[in-house]
Structures are given as structure tokens and as C-alpha cells.
Amino acid sequence: MKPISGLVELPEKGQLQKRINFLSENSAGLGPADLLILTKKSSQGNIITYSYFSGLSFRKESDIKDFVTNLKSRRPHKLLRQLQYELTKVDLCIWNPFSKTDFRIQVDDKKNVTINCYNASNEHIDFNQQLFDEITIASTLRYWIPYDQLYRSIFNLPYTDSYPLNVQTPKLLTNDELTYISDNLNSSADLDFALAAFLLANFNSNDFINTVNVLKTKFPGVIASILRFIPLSSPLADKLYDFLLHSFSKYPDNPLIIKTVIEMASMKKDKQITHQITSVIKNTSWSNPTTCISFAKTYICLKKFEEAKVITNGTFYCREYQEPQNLKFNPELPESPSNSAPRSVPRSIEKEIIESQLDMTSDLIYHVVFELRESYGVMRLKDAKNYPQPKNGIIKDQNYQGNTNLSIESSNNDEDLDNLFDPGVSSFPSVPTIFYRLPFSSYFFDVLEVIDHESDEVSKLKRNGSVSSQQDARRAAVLALKTGDQETLRIALNFFESKKRYRPVHFLIQMAVFARNGGDVPVYKDPKLRWTLAERNALDVIVPISQNLPSLLSR
Missing domain, CATH: 1.25.40 (Serine Threonine Protein Phosphatase 5, Tetratricopeptide repeat)
Known part of the structure; x- marks a missing residue:
């Protein structure tokens, strides 16, 4: 175990209760990162701080005591070089996704260890050794969350936004543990990411391909996650392409798989696959923003830019309906530590990187609009400002030709937005007529203006x-x-x-x-x-x- 130094501690403000509330509503996937709460005694009262971890490895009670001993010896005993304090209590919370239990471990100043287990409803359950063994595997998996979430972990953001990492070097998962994971956990975005990162870091070429081949049926998102780490034009990506298509055939409604298949097909100029997947994703594209914008990407591949523009515009309405909180990526950053915390806030570069890291759908929207801008022409997109606009964000009348110059015939497939974006609605044979009649979304223009501005910035940087x-x-x-x-x-x-x-x-x-x-x-x-x-x-x-x-x- 490495020295525990550089630990960013933030003022504790009900983090345990927030964790309990979160788990009561969402216990899927790998769950929240491991929570560390430190209670320190000083002449001015108790100081309580929290940090987030992943990767804790406790096989027995003595491992917990060793962790606390290391923690006490490595942490400073003065606050702002003046106020002295003594660490009196350590609380650790580790989520076990195998049994859906939260381990809450408390160590007092005499190193007495108390372990309690609670289910997702915060009901006490009995402790046993198997549950204890499982938390090490679970914490190790959370350790291997890949780089796109590590940007956020640098700022020690809460577990709903990130998976910060722990004090140990990356722990390896044994073959038996991988088998146990496969037998007892279901595919989820964070688990698939973690497995992808672990395989990329630790397996040679032959073992890597063989292991991916074994995992692809139970964890279809692993292949798409691996392809986020490597160039799509690489020989390794080419080897994984057939595996990816297999995953798509089994899980045609997985947004990450859809997005990755379309990006691979576009890069390879594989029009046959593009046509095949277009007919498949029409069944799901209208109800999910990621698959909707992926569908727009297929039309770019087919050089049907007007249709791509229409679907991109529809994506913003879909997202406003399904995910209003994601229209603007503006994460709630933790408050700056006050005098009650012994560490300063991270550097501004880290904050800027966090704020710039868009989620998967926003990133694809950015690049689809960028491609439309380059291939279809800026003025054709900006001409959309001449089309009727919604008032106060509300569509008053959909019985007009809203965002295209194409001749649109009346269709019996017209539906209101509630029905259109209902995941249970049947597929449309082509782009729904209602998509053409939607006014241009203000978010479409926002993205276009951001791209215009940032393209100018990049050009200026290159000139200088x-x-x-x-x-x-x-x-x-x-x-x-x-x-x-x-x-x-x-x-x-x-x-x-x-x-x-x-x-x-x-x-x-x-x-x-x-x-x-x-x-x-x-x-x-x-x-x-x-x-x-x-x-x-x-x-x-x-x-x-x-x-x-x-x-x-x-x-």
C-alpha cells in the first residue's frame, strides 16, 4: 500500500445520508465509490471531512486496522499549520453490488472495528465472510473505471458524478474472480468500462482476444468500451469489429453499442452494415437521445444531409423530453474547503477539464453537428433561423413545415411528442413526418455557435x-x-x-x-x-x- 498523501478532504455535510438516499433509488451497476469519513478532535471541537475512494482491499479485520494505522501516520496533525487535532474515528462505506449491501465499517481511536451491513433500503442484515470477500472484488472493479470518468475523479466529485480512486496500486483480478463476476453480475455501463480498462492494462494479445470473446455475450458493452481507448482505424479495432457486430445483433437497443457500431462503419465506409443497422435502430432511435443522434450519423454516412439535419434537430427535442438535466453540462462542483478542511481545492486546469468533459451523447451531438457544418454547409444550417420558432420553448402548432425545404406529404404516422418518444411506440418506416415539422431547437443553434467560435479559436492557435x-x-x-x-x-x-x-x-x-x-x-x-x-x-x-x-x- 502506498503512503496516503495528497488526499483531498472536503467538509462533511451529510454525505452518509446522501449515500443512503442514493442507494434507495439506484443500486444498479457497480454502485457508489467507497466513502471515507474522518472525525478529528481539536480544542475547537470536532472536525469531520470526507473523501471518495475505490480499490480498497480488505481480506480480514487486520487489513482494516493496517489501513487506519497508515492513515494516521501519513495524515497531517495540524490544520493550516496552527490548530492541532487528533484522528479519533474512521468510517468507511463500501458498496457490494453482488449482494446489494452497503458495508459500514467504523474504527475508533483504540482500533476497535465494528462492521455493519445494510441493504439498499437501509435495513440491517447479518454479516458473513462471503459478503466480506465480495467487497474487495467490487472495490477493485470500481478502481478500474476508465479515463473519461477519471477526469471528474481528480476533483473528488461525489459518487453520483465520478469514481475516484484509492491509495493502492491497481489490484489484479484473478481468473476465478473474473469467473465469479461473470456468474454473479449483469452488464452495466460502469462494469463494462472497468473490465475494458482492466483487460487493456493487463492482458497480452492472445489472452486479450480470447477473454474478450468469452466476455462479449454476458458483457456486450465491454467491446464498445475498449474501442473508446484505441483508434478505430487500428488493427486491434478491426479484429474487434466482428465481436462488436455480434454484440449489436444481441443488444440492438444498447446506446453505446449503437454509437460505436455506427462510428466504426462510418470510418470503414461500410455502407452495407450502415444500411443494415439503419433498419434495426429505427425501432429504438426515437425514444433515446443517443440512438437518435446515432441515427443522424448514419444519414451523414449515406450523404443524406437534409435527413441528418432533421434528425439532429429532433434529438434536441428528444433530449429535452427524456433528459432535461443533460441539455447543458454544468456539474455541481463541491464547495471550496473552509478552515475546517486541511487541503486546498484542486488546480483550475482540473476544473476546466471537468467542465469541458461532455457526456457521451453531447460529445456525439457536437461531432455530428460539426460534420454537418463541414459537409452540408454552415449557411444551410443557419438558414434554419428563418423557420418558425417555438414560443417560450413550447410548440404551439405542429401543422406546418417547420425545419426543411423538402416537400413533405401528409402521413398517418404523425404523433405528438409524448407518443413519439415513448420507448414502447412502434417504429416509423422512415424519418417521422413530425420531425420535419418541429421548429428548430434553440439548442441546435447553441451547439452550432459554440462550434463556430471554437473552430475560430483552434485556427487562431494554429496560426500563432x-x-x-x-x-x-x-x-x-x-x-x-x-x-x-x-x-x-x-x-x-x-x-x-x-x-x-x-x-x-x-x-x-x-x-x-x-x-x-x-x-x-x-x-x-x-x-x-x-x-x-x-x-x-x-x-x-x-x-x-x-x-x-x-x-x-x-x-
């Missing part, structure tokens, strides 16, 4: 070839992450390296841009600086992946 301030370098890094532009990333990295301000978050960006563009796998060069705990653990997952990828990609 360098930046002179840290703020400009941070902005260049964010733009590189969103656009995948390698030259923009190089400009940002040149500044950070020259000023000795290269951070782990920059390596995460390098890996993300590599996955989008290909080329040489980034090599991490440790600048021998001090990292926060989350930064160091982010590297503990991503660096092994970067080191193992060259051998996987070359075969």
Missing part, C-alpha cells in the same frame, strides 16, 4: 503556433480534448512542459486525443512533481494501459 499564458494553454488543452486536434494539443503541452507545469490530467488528454486520431501511443514521462492522491491513482490506471497498448495494437 504557441501560447504565452497559462490561461491560454488551459484553453488549448480543453479545445484539443473536445475537437481531437493534435496540433492544438501540442501547443498546450509545449507550454506546460516548458513551465514545468505538466500534470497527470494532461496525459489523460493525450490518451483521449490518441484514441480519436491514432499515431504513436503517448509515453508518460514523470516530471517528478507532487501529485494529489486522485492524480496519482489516475496515472496508476492509465499508464499501464498506455504501456500495454503498443503490443496489443501491433498484432
Whole structure:
């Protein structure tokens, strides 16, 4: 176990109750990250802070005591170099997705250990050794959440937004444990991501393909998750393509699989597959924003840009109806620590990266609109402003031709939005007529204006070839992450390296841009600086992946 240093502690404000409330409503997948609550005694009263972990490995009670001993010896005993305090109580909460139980472990100042177990309804249940063994596997799986969630973990965001990592080096899962996972857990987005990251970091080429082949039936999202780490043009991606199509045939309503199949088919210019999947996803595309925008992507592949524009516009209405909270990515960041917390807030680059990290659907919307802008023409999209607009966001009348110059015949398939976006509604044989009659969404224009502005920024950065301030370098890094532009990333990295301000978050960006563009796998060069705990653990997952990828990609 590594020294517990660089731990970001935040003022505790009812985190346990928030956890209980969260689990009562959502116990699917791997569940929340491990919660650590520290109670410290000082002359001015108790100080209570919290942090989030994943990767704790407790096989027996003595492991818990060792963890607390390490914690006490490595944490500072002074607050702001003045107020002295003593650690009097440690509370750990670890979710077990196998049995849907929350372990709550308490260690007092005399190292007496108390273990209680609660189900998702917060009802006490009996403790047994099997449950204890399962929490290590579960915590290890949460350790391997991949880089797109690690951006958020750097800021120690709550478990509803991230899966921060723990103090240990990445723990390996044995073959028996992988079998146990396969036998006892169902596929979920976070589990599929974790398995993908673990396989990429630890398996050689032959074992990797064989293991993926075994896992693809029970965990179909693993292949799509792996393809988020590697260039789609790589030989490894080509090997996984048939596996991906197999997953799609079994789970045609999985948004991540749909998105990845369409991106692969587009990259490979596989029109046969594009036509095949188009007929399949029509059954589900209208009820899910991700599949809806993926459907728009298929029309771009077929060079039917007017239809792609119409469906993209419909996606915004679908998202407003299904996921209003995701129309604008603006996560609720934790409050800055007050005098009651012994650590300062993370650096501003980390905050900017968090704010720039769009969810999967928003990222695809961004790039679909970008492709429409490039292939169909900016003016054709901007002409949409001449079409009727909704008043106060409400569609008053749908009996007009709202967003296209195409001649639209009357159709018996017209439905109101409630029915159209109902997952149980039957499929339409083509783009629903109502999609053509929808006024242009204001969010469509918002995305288009953002792309226009950011494209100008990228062009200016390339003309200048360098930046002179840290703020400009941070902005260049964010733009590189969103656009995948390698030259923009190089400009940002040149500044950070020259000023000795290269951070782990920059390596995460390098890996993300590599996955989008290909080329040489980034090599991490440790600048021998001090990292926060989350930064160091982010590297503990991503660096092994970067080191193992060259051998996987070359075969």
C-alpha cells in the first residue's frame, strides 16, 4: 500500500445520508465509490471531512486496522499549520453490488472495528465472510473505471458524478474472480468500462482476444468500451469489429453499442452494415437521445444531409423530453474547503477539464453537428433561423413545415411528442413526418455557435503556433480534448512542459486525443512533481494501459 498523501478532504455535510438516499433509488451497476469519513478532535471541537475512494482491499479485520494505522501516520496533525487535532474515528462505506449491501465499517481511536451491513433500503442484515470477500472484488472493479470518468475523479466529485480512486496500486483480478463476476453480475455501463480498462492494462494479445470473446455475450458493452481507448482505424479495432457486430445483433437497443457500431462503419465506409443497422435502430432511435443522434450519423454516412439535419434537430427535442438535466453540462462542483478542511481545492486546469468533459451523447451531438457544418454547409444550417420558432420553448402548432425545404406529404404516422418518444411506440418506416415539422431547437443553434467560435479559436492557435499564458494553454488543452486536434494539443503541452507545469490530467488528454486520431501511443514521462492522491491513482490506471497498448495494437 502506498503512503496516503495528497488526499483531498472536503467538509462533511451529510454525505452518509446522501449515500443512503442514493442507494434507495439506484443500486444498479457497480454502485457508489467507497466513502471515507474522518472525525478529528481539536480544542475547537470536532472536525469531520470526507473523501471518495475505490480499490480498497480488505481480506480480514487486520487489513482494516493496517489501513487506519497508515492513515494516521501519513495524515497531517495540524490544520493550516496552527490548530492541532487528533484522528479519533474512521468510517468507511463500501458498496457490494453482488449482494446489494452497503458495508459500514467504523474504527475508533483504540482500533476497535465494528462492521455493519445494510441493504439498499437501509435495513440491517447479518454479516458473513462471503459478503466480506465480495467487497474487495467490487472495490477493485470500481478502481478500474476508465479515463473519461477519471477526469471528474481528480476533483473528488461525489459518487453520483465520478469514481475516484484509492491509495493502492491497481489490484489484479484473478481468473476465478473474473469467473465469479461473470456468474454473479449483469452488464452495466460502469462494469463494462472497468473490465475494458482492466483487460487493456493487463492482458497480452492472445489472452486479450480470447477473454474478450468469452466476455462479449454476458458483457456486450465491454467491446464498445475498449474501442473508446484505441483508434478505430487500428488493427486491434478491426479484429474487434466482428465481436462488436455480434454484440449489436444481441443488444440492438444498447446506446453505446449503437454509437460505436455506427462510428466504426462510418470510418470503414461500410455502407452495407450502415444500411443494415439503419433498419434495426429505427425501432429504438426515437425514444433515446443517443440512438437518435446515432441515427443522424448514419444519414451523414449515406450523404443524406437534409435527413441528418432533421434528425439532429429532433434529438434536441428528444433530449429535452427524456433528459432535461443533460441539455447543458454544468456539474455541481463541491464547495471550496473552509478552515475546517486541511487541503486546498484542486488546480483550475482540473476544473476546466471537468467542465469541458461532455457526456457521451453531447460529445456525439457536437461531432455530428460539426460534420454537418463541414459537409452540408454552415449557411444551410443557419438558414434554419428563418423557420418558425417555438414560443417560450413550447410548440404551439405542429401543422406546418417547420425545419426543411423538402416537400413533405401528409402521413398517418404523425404523433405528438409524448407518443413519439415513448420507448414502447412502434417504429416509423422512415424519418417521422413530425420531425420535419418541429421548429428548430434553440439548442441546435447553441451547439452550432459554440462550434463556430471554437473552430475560430483552434485556427487562431494554429496560426500563432504557441501560447504565452497559462490561461491560454488551459484553453488549448480543453479545445484539443473536445475537437481531437493534435496540433492544438501540442501547443498546450509545449507550454506546460516548458513551465514545468505538466500534470497527470494532461496525459489523460493525450490518451483521449490518441484514441480519436491514432499515431504513436503517448509515453508518460514523470516530471517528478507532487501529485494529489486522485492524480496519482489516475496515472496508476492509465499508464499501464498506455504501456500495454503498443503490443496489443501491433498484432
